[in-house]
Amino acid sequence: MNPLHHPGAAQVPDTDLERRGELKNVSTNVNSVESDALDHHDNPSTPALLKSRLARWNAKVEGLGGLEARGITRVLPHEKHEKGTMGYLQMFSLWFSINFAASNIITGLLGPLVFNLGWVDCVCCVIFGNALSCCGAAYLATFGPQSGNRTMIVSRYFMGYWPSKLICCFNILNQVGWGIIGSIIAGQAFSAVNGAGLSIAVGCLISALCIGVVAIFGIGVLHSYERYAWYPQMFAFLVLVGSAGPHFDTSVASIGPSTTIAANRCSFFALQYALVIGFSAAGADFYVYYPTTTSKRLTFLSTWSGIWLPTIFANILGVGIATGISTTPGWSEAHDVSSGALLLACYNGLGGFGSFCVIILALGSIANNAPGIYTSALSLQVLGRYGKAIPRWVWCFLIMIVEIVCSVVGRDHLFDIFQNMLPLVGYFVSPWLTIVVMEHLLFRVLGRVPFDWTAWEDKKRLPVGIAALLSYLIGWAGAIIGMYQVWYQGPVAVKIGGPGGDIGAWVAVAFTGLTYPPLRLLELKVIGR
Numbered sequence: 265m266n267p268l269h270h271p272g273a274a275q276v277p278d279t280d281l282e283r284r285g286e287l288k289n290v291s292t293n294v295n296s297v298e299s300d301a302l303d304h305h306d307n308p309s310t311p312a313l314l315k316s317r318l319a320r321w322n323a324k325v326e327g328l329g330g331l332e333a334r335g336i337t338r339v340l341p342h343e344k345h346e347k348g349t350m351g352y353l354q355m356f357s358l359w360f361s362i363n364f365a366a367s368n369i370i371t372g373l374l375g376p377l378v379f380n381l382g383w384v385d386c387v388c389c390v391i392f393g394n395a396l397s398c399c400g401a402a403y404l405a406t407f408g409p410q411s412g413n414r415t416m417i418v419s420r421y422f423m424g425y426w427p428s429k430l431i432c433c434f435n436i437l438n439q440v441g442w443g444i445i446g447s448i449i450a451g452q453a454f455s456a457v458n459g460a461g462l463s464i465a466v467g468c469l470i471s472a473l474c475i476g477v478v479a480i481f482g483i484g485v486l487h488s489y490e491r492y493a494w495y496p497q498m499f500a501f502l503v504l505v506g507s508a509g510p511h512f513d514t515s516v517a518s519i520g521p522s523t524t525i526a527a528n529r530c531s532f533f534a535l536q537y538a539l540v541i542g543f544s545a546a547g548a549d550f551y552v553y554y555p556t557t558t559s560k561r562l563t564f565l566s567t568w569s570g571i572w573l574p575t576i577f578a579n580i581l582g583v584g585i586a587t588g589i590s591t592t593p594g595w596s597e598a599h600d601v602s603s604g605a606l607l608l609a610c611y612n613g614l615g616g617f618g619s620f621c622v623i624i625l626a627l628g629s630i631a632n633n634a635p636g637i638y639t640s641a642l643s644l645q646v647l648g649r650y651g652k653a654i655p656r657w658v659w660c661f662l663i664m665i666v667e668i669v670c671s672v673v674g675r676d677h678l679f680d681i682f683q684n685m686l687p688l689v690g691y692f693v694s695p696w697l698t699i700v701v702m703e704h705l706l707f708r709v710l711g712r713v714p715f716d717w718t719a720w721e722d723k724k725r726l727p728v729g730i731a732a733l734l735s736y737l738i739g740w741a742g743a744i745i746g747m748y749q750v751w752y753q754g755p756v757a758v759k760i761g762g763p764g765g766d767i768g769a770w771v772a773v774a775f776t777g778l779t780y781p782p783l784r785l786l787e788l789k790v791i792g793r
Contacts, residue, residue: 332482372582424729452604476664527761695739
């Protein structure tokens, strides 16, 4: 059993082939390993980056206790760890901690404040929008235990070797974008508590450093941290409910004519859908050490509920706060300053204890965003052999630097980032998810064609991906004509209601779903894979 005492929180074993391959040339007798274990890609040649003195320094860093050395190399069946009921509880607590975050409170504010929706409309959009989007991460998560591959590696079996790199790029932008948002929210909270003694920029720096450190250590530390991180968050959230709840105005109705309200419902629903759908591109990353016998049904349910429950709780809390901003003294002025100042105002009357709760909420950005840096580093390795040659922890460090710089630069534009970035997540994930589901169910399950997980980096055994790429691009065309953003309104989107509404993700799904099956059948007939 691993030193962190949990099957999902495994420190890399001595048989970690990628670690050995990255640090030195290894002569491996493939016949000594079970037949489905390896091909030559599991033993990469020595990259120039890791030669000589740097190689020795890298070996010392990766030798630190608890630091995961493995990158994207497949976790073989004999490297996995036994599980029990606690394994599924760990799945739940992992996602519960990730999503019990202040960023979800801030997203809830947008319903009443930006889209002029009432309490009932906002709550319905929050509940059902997230119920749908949580299915993406839960579905992809089921591939982690059975394949031993990371999510972006699994994507190669649906998109093909080369087209899947496009999804990697979008995933990196998405995860880094969320890391920037988390750092800004935490920085604003730190600054609000300390007043003039600590600027938002310094707060962003502190939060991004904390996020990066957890991500650098890898999956073992990540699982251990997430197992307990939700306790203080739950405490701070419940205190916030007691402090701010009496000021909620649940009688607030949506503003405008019925056509405008319908359009705003579409846009806020799309925003809520985009909130966690990006986790689909990371769903399998955290389960690769679970055994192949892990129940798919329980994996799906543990992941889905772990994401949905805290997300809707935090968003509904944000909606409630937004309904009270116009009627509660001090809230409106605090909101004009920053989201952190607003959270502090919501604890008004609790004195220093309220400030302590805001600090807890700020520290929640670690649990919320460290997994994003982790999965971004893995996606960078999937991009190619040069990316794979750089150790995962180095990528985590570089991503942390990027998030520090961007969060400091964008610290005064949090709501603009929310409004403009979040819907884009739905546009890139939705057509990809459509391809994943259709390929899996139509061409694998119904066609009775099993996955060969040993082909994870063999271009000749993976799908070519022409059908997937074409249908994905067609889906993107649908997203373009259906998107409704400040900087662009599609011709179909402007016809929704009065002012127009965002239906880009749904048009993308429709276009991809209609085009992928015939294109895939043609690809199989002509190319054969």
